[in-house]
Amino acid sequence: MSATLTLIPATLIPGDGIGPEITAATVEVLAALGAPFQWETQVAGLAGVTACGDPLPPACIESIRKNKLALKGPLETPSGGGYRSSNVRLREEFKLYANLRPAKTIVPGGRFDNIDLVMVRENNEGLYMGYEHYIPIDGDPHAVGMSTGINTRQGCRRIVRFAFDYAVKQGRKKVTVVHKANIMKALTGIFLETAREIYAAEYKDKIIMDEIIVDACAMKLVMNPWQFDVLVTTNLFGDILSDQMAGLVGGLGMTPGANIGEDAAIFEAVHGSAPDIAGKGIANPTALLMAAGMMLDYVKRKDLGDRLRQAIDDVLNKDQVRTGDLGGSATTDQYAKALVAKIRG
Numbered sequence: 001m002s003a004t005l006t007l008i009p010a011t012l013i014p015g016d017g018i019g020p021e022i023t024a025a026t027v028e029v030l031a032a033l034g035a036p037f038q039w040e041t042q043v044a045g046l047a048g049v050t051a052c053g054d055p056l057p058p059a060c061i062e063s064i065r066k067n068k069l070a071l072k073g074p075l076e077t078p079s080g081g082g083y084r085s086s087n088v089r090l091r092e093e094f095k096l097y098a099n100l101r102p103a104k105t106i107v108p109g110g111r112f113d114n115i116d117l118v119m120v121r122e123n124n125e126g127l128y129m130g131y132e133h134y135i136p137i138d139g140d141p142h143a144v145g146m147s148t149g150i151n152t153r154q155g156c157r158r159i160v161r162f163a164f165d166y167a168v169k170q171g172r173k174k175v176t177v178v179h180k181a182n183i184m185k186a187l188t189g190i191f192l193e194t195a196r197e198i199y200a201a202e203y204k205d206k207i208i209m210d211e212i213i214v215d216a217c218a219m220k221l222v223m224n225p226w227q228f229d230v231l232v233t234t235n236l237f238g239d240i241l242s243d244q245m246a247g248l249v250g251g252l253g254m255t256p257g258a259n260i261g262e263d264a265a266i267f268e269a270v271h272g273s274a275p276d277i278a279g280k281g282i283a284n285p286t287a288l289l290m291a292a293g294m295m296l297d298y299v300k301r302k303d304l305g306d307r308l309r310q311a312i313d314d315v316l317n318k319d320q321v322r323t324g325d326l327g328g329s330a331t332t333d334q335y336a337k338a339l340v341a342k343i344r345g
Helices: 019-033 045-052 058-067 086-093 153-169 189-203 214-223 235-248 286-298 302-318 332-344
Strands: 008-013 037-041 069-072 098-104 116-122 126-137 140-150 174-179 208-213 230-233 256-260 265-269
Touching: 008 019, 008 058, 019 286, 019 302, 019 332, 058 069, 058 086, 069 286, 086 126, 098 153, 098 235, 098 286, 116 153, 116 235, 126 235, 153 174, 153 189, 153 230, 174 189, 174 214, 174 235, 189 208, 208 214, 214 235, 230 235, 256 286, 265 286, 286 302, 302 332
Parallel strands: 008 037, 008 069, 069 265, 116 230, 174 208, 174 230
Antiparallel strands: 098 116, 098 256, 126 140, 256 265
8 A cells, every 4th residue: 555545634724823834844854753734725814805805714714624634823813803713714614612822831941840730621601602793772782791601511511521531531630620610600600510520420430520610710710720630620611721721831832722512623832823934933832842842743644743741851851952942042934843853863
């Protein structure tokens, strides 16, 4: 069988700002690794608007629908107006209900060390989905702003089972259910209630479950993050807490993300497009590289994922080749070339 027959078609979305730079670096490193992806490049976000007048062009959607697999750089979303987030639209379009965000120490010696946490965030429901409107009063068109959050029993069951299954398969010890059911008794009460039911019926002999109110969780993540293992929560809470967890390991530049559904998966760097440093060749591609490692795990090439993660560890910590955000002076290209050299031995 020729090598060509084993290639896996995948959509590649370089994204906006620093996206094309970190994507090029990631593709270069994956090629050296012998990763089995056959890339189909598409545009979205601001690049989609510029090229096609659409932040999520039909060609991009069709490519992902066909390939069921994508690697995505950061997409720019305007604040307070303009077009709706392409990231949210992708999650909705492909029912990517699970957002998986690991936060693990790669570069030791920071304020926190030996961090190894995983956030499992519900991705399609809750307050994050932007079901919003204004009510005009006395000539003020924005006199009242309203937002509606919806959590369904089905959605809660799906994400809770995903979290428990992930924890069991990965050999983790505990799943913490994060909620605000003391105040939001319906919206997050249904989430906590469902987690308790599923745990008691299906997982109580397989793993430990505990539960915590979201504000207490935020505090304890700073005071003693090592008490946590896998956390599962609703959409908005997961978005906020996963960024906090990223701060424990050096920031968003070090944390990957995966959006997983029943029929498709999109892997991404969770940081923004950083237009202020775009084109300067100094961006850190580690988050997107780690996302590519998760993508390799997903297609059952954990052997290559492990090699990639080891190369990143060696280059950052043994060779001390680091970009400016990590205290080094390497350019994006120099860092990528160091990884290629490490992989090729």
